[in-house]
Amino acid sequence: MKYSSRKDTLKHIWQVRKNIFKIILLLFKRALFHDRSKLKKAEKRGFDEYTPKLANCTYGSEEYKEFLKELKLHLDHHYANNRHHPEHFKNGIKGMNLVDLIEMFCDWYAATKRHNDGDILKSIEINKNRFGYSDDLNALFENTYKDIFWCVGCKIHLCREFPGTCVKTSPGKEYIAERIKTEAYVQ
Secondary structure (H helix, E strand, C coil), X not given: XXXXXXXXXXXXXXXXXXXXXXXHHHHHHHHHHCCHHHHCHHHHHHHHHHHHHHHCCCCCCHHHHHHHHHCHHHHHHHHHCCCCCHHHCCCHHHHCCHHHHHHHHHHHHHHHHHCCCCCHHHHXXXXXXXXXXXXXXXXHHXXXXXXXXXXXXXXXXXXXXXXXXXXXXXXXXXXXXXHHHCHHHCC
């Protein structure tokens, strides 16, 4: 009887799905519990005072660094209780896993939205120096932003919120363009 790879391929596909679902579950938990420690007494007072100050300064500036020094007591507690920060680990970013990195990247991107002059690409570059990660990891962060969060095809809000829906670059763009006209996509 001639060998058919169908059974082995289906087994492999199922194993990959199980692995991806495991990571999805871990990311889902991270999304649910992200930064909960900031709502507790040990951190909340500090963030109540410094979040508005940080929003009005440029990320990575001397003023920003000074605010971090003043917030140190609260940040030390935060870093100790949140593994999506390189400061959580003795060896920094090298102690992190992929789930930590994904949460960290999402945190960085969200943080740029809180700064009046936030820019994720600038933050990625600043953090490369701050945390000492490689050019390869830097490129991975930049590619993640560009491929998932920003559409260079048409630069409309829909593309940023629903990756793969670009009316200029996605397969099936005619179908997507028609869907955009529907009420479900009107903001």
